[in-house]
Amino acid sequence: MAGNLLGGGPAMIELDNLVAGYDRLAITPTLSGTIEKGSLTAIVGINGCGKSTLLKTLAGFIPPVSGQLHWRGPRPVIGWLAQRHALESQFPLTVYDVVSQGAWPRVSLFRGLKGDIRRKIDSALERVGLTLLSASPIEALSGGQFQRMLFARVLVQQAPLVMLDEPFTGIDEATSQVLMELIVGMHRSGQTVLAVLHDNQRVARHFPETLLLESQRARWGVTTSILTAFEHARRA
Incomplete structure (x- = not known):
């Protein structure tokens, strides 16, 4: 992994012998490499290998156990989508309320949502197929609808860097296909995506x-070669 450059563009995040874990207990192997601006990267591995822990470390929610993480330039706004079971659905919020949270970094709570922001929210709701449910309480949503709502919030945010933690878990294939198309669209628009x-x-x-x-250890590079190595290791 050392010196590995993903995506072929300018670096966004550099990992220098980084190890992720909790309470000084290492979970991941040592990671050294570079995540490129505008890249689309999957993080895979068996259960318990530290995938979600690594993503939280990259997002800044937990510190590294050892090693360092460097940002090339100012740390960007991060669009974060947590695992479904990590989210609370009992708050008295509507779908529109949650999706509008994606605009909060750019607007004041006291000035309200202006027309251009409302149009972005409406567009995001339409893209995920939730226009007719915009006034519904979030506790009334199915698992797939809830995940669509969270994707709509990320769409409104338009963050340079998007991190998705198991975005397809517990939802049907039709919804998964819709959300995958949105991820591809984010990448095509220039956003860096880690999932x-x-x-x-x-x-x-x-x-x-x-x-x-x-x-x-960690393997990091072009997907076809990495997955081939993964399959060989599983069969060994």
């Missing part, structure tokens, strides 16, 4: 780069 995934077939179809976490 923790379990479906290697989806990774192979849509993600140019892959970071594979194993118990003793």
